[in-house]
Amino acid sequence: MRLFAEPHPVRMEWYEGEPRSLRVADRRWTVVEVVRRWRVDVEWWKGEGATSRDHLTLRTADGTLCEVFGDRRSGGWYLQRLLD
Amino acid sequence: MTVAVVHLRGEISDARHAKVHDALCRLLPRVGVDGRGTFACDLRGTGRLLGSPEQVGARVVATLERARIACAVGIAERPFTARVAAERAPAGDVVRISAGQERAFLAVLPLSTLPLGEEHREELVLLGIRDVGAFAGLERGAVLDRFGRAAAVAHALARGEDASEVRGAPPRRRIVGKRAWDTAITEREGLVFALKSVLDPIAAELEREGLAALRLEAKLDREDAAPLRVERLVLPPTASASALLRSVRWGLEETMKGAPPPSERMKGAPPPSDPPRGGFLSVRVEVTEVEPSRARQIGLFAADGANEEEAIAVARYLRSRFGPGAVLRAEVADADARLAERETRWEEVVS
Numbered sequence: 001m002r003l004f005a006e007p008h009p010v011r012m013e014w015y016e017g018e019p020r021s022l023r024v025a026d027r028r029w030t031v032v033e034v035v036r037r038w039r040v041d042v043e044w045w046k047g048e049g050a051t052s053r054d055h056l057t058l059r060t061a062d063g064t065l066c067e068v069f070g071d072r073r074s075g076g077w078y079l080q081r082l083l084d
Numbered sequence: 085m086t087v088a089v090v091h092l093r094g095e096i097s098d099a100r101h102a103k104v105h106d107a108l109c110r111l112l113p114r115v116g117v118d119g120r121g122t123f124a125c126d127l128r129g130t131g132r133l134l135g136s137p138e139q140v141g142a143r144v145v146a147t148l149e150r151a152r153i154a155c156a157v158g159i160a161e162r163p164f165t166a167r168v169a170a171e172r173a174p175a176g177d178v179v180r181i182s183a184g185q186e187r188a189f190l191a192v193l194p195l196s197t198l199p200l201g202e203e204h205r206e207e208l209v210l211l212g213i214r215d216v217g218a219f220a221g222l223e224r225g226a227v228l229d230r231f232g233r234a235a236a237v238a239h240a241l242a243r244g245e246d247a248s249e250v251r252g253a254p255p256r257r258r259i260v261g262k263r264a265w266d267t268a269i270t271e272r273e274g275l276v277f278a279l280k281s282v283l284d285p286i287a288a289e290l291e292r293e294g295l296a297a298l299r300l301e302a303k304l305d306r307e308d309a310a311p312l313r314v315e316r317l318v319l320p321p322t323a324s325a326s327a328l329l330r331s332v333r334w335g336l337e338e339t340m341k342g343a344p345p346p347s348e349r350m351k352g353a354p355p356p357s358d359p360p361r362g363g364f365l366s367v368r369v370e371v372t373e374v375e376p377s378r379a380r381q382i383g384l385f386a387a388d389g390a391n392e393e394e395a396i397a398v399a400r401y402l403r404s405r406f407g408p409g410a411v412l413r414a415e416v417a418d419a420d421a422r423l424a425e426r427e428t429r430w431e432e433v434v435s
Binding site for chain 2: 003005007018020021027028029030032033040042051053059060061062063080081
């Protein structure tokens with residue numbers, strides 16, 4: 001597993017509500033499978049300081065398995081870790 | 085990405101394949117082998133230097149025609165589309181499938197164009213899906229669920245969504261060093277010195293080409309005995325003259341002792357030769373297999389003893405070069421944390 005000390009920003013492309021591909025820097029991976037999806041809401045009572053994220057484990061066309069999450073407040077998506 | 089795939093026509097012998105590979109590597113910066121007689125060339129960033137992809141394709145066709153080798157060139161944004169275009173183009177043609185047209189180009193082609201198993205193809209035909217376009221029109225999740233991952237990859241190809249890269253493969257290189265002596269060498273130290281004079285230029289050539297030797301063969305002619313042959317598998321692959329010398333020297337010592345083949349010896353290699361009589365007259369060393377040179381992995385968890393001191397020394401060097409935060413160690417802070425940044429704590433390896 002490769003865990004990043006700082007999550008990498010990624011650009012997600014969607015098709016009918018499903019992830020179609022993700023782009024990190026100038027590299028694009030086609031998504032062939034959403035392996036797992038879950039939502040994390042932490043410290044919701046803090047209001048602005050709360051964390052709310054949608055997590056996805058994705059399998060790409062080249063066989064890479066990766067975990068990405070979307071920050072529900074900012075709308076940004078990030079690559080959290082790669083799994084071998 | 086713009087990719088040009090060169091597809092050879094006619095009989096493709098090993099020699100012809102190697103010759104074309106070598107010629108393309110001289111013309112273009114990144115050339116990968118995509119099967120026998122098929123080469124994928126990554127043309128990203130070459131516009132100013134080499135001209136448009138069509139000009140590059142025409143130059144490739146002309147160069148190979150001069151060597152009486154017929155080929156066709158397909159150009160597209162994706163390697164798969166470029167390969168299909170090249171395979172279907174008449175010899176001597178350069179076909180470009182423009183961006184945005186790839187899916188339409190592939191759509192009318194039969195299913196056999198895709199890397200699908202016979203069983204899956206037959207099942208698709210039974211379902212009334214006979215061409216790439218119909219297959220591409222299927223819902224992605226349904227393809228994966230019903231046919232599995234390999235078919236999902238073929239589906240991504242059909243939709244022009246494959247993100248595969250061209251993997252550069254340098255042509256097979258023959259790196260040879262030879263030396264002959266007027267007076268036979270009888271002393272071990274003299275022989276080691278002589279071998280060094282042969283291996284130094286080989287190491288320099290490997291270094292220049294960014295390669296590392298994986299296998300090498302040495303042949304030493306003797307005064308009054310059959311030549312001595314040594315084959316070595318060099319692990320880890322290296323371009324270091326001293327490491328190559330050490331490998332050949334160990335191989336020679338094993339062979340001269342008549343000892344059983346060491347674990348490093350290549351499978352199927354001939355048994356050790358007779359111990360030498362008389363001196364050595366000449367030596368020829370050939371690097372028979374190379375691979376791209378790369379940084380060495382520090383064997384922290386290696387069976388021969390984790391070299392923590394070396395790892396710390398490297399970490400110190402990297403930190404001095406790139407500053408704080410360059411070399412970090414991850415530790416589990418809270419295995420049950422719901423956020424990854426709370427699950428792990430990162431600490432400097434050296435301060």
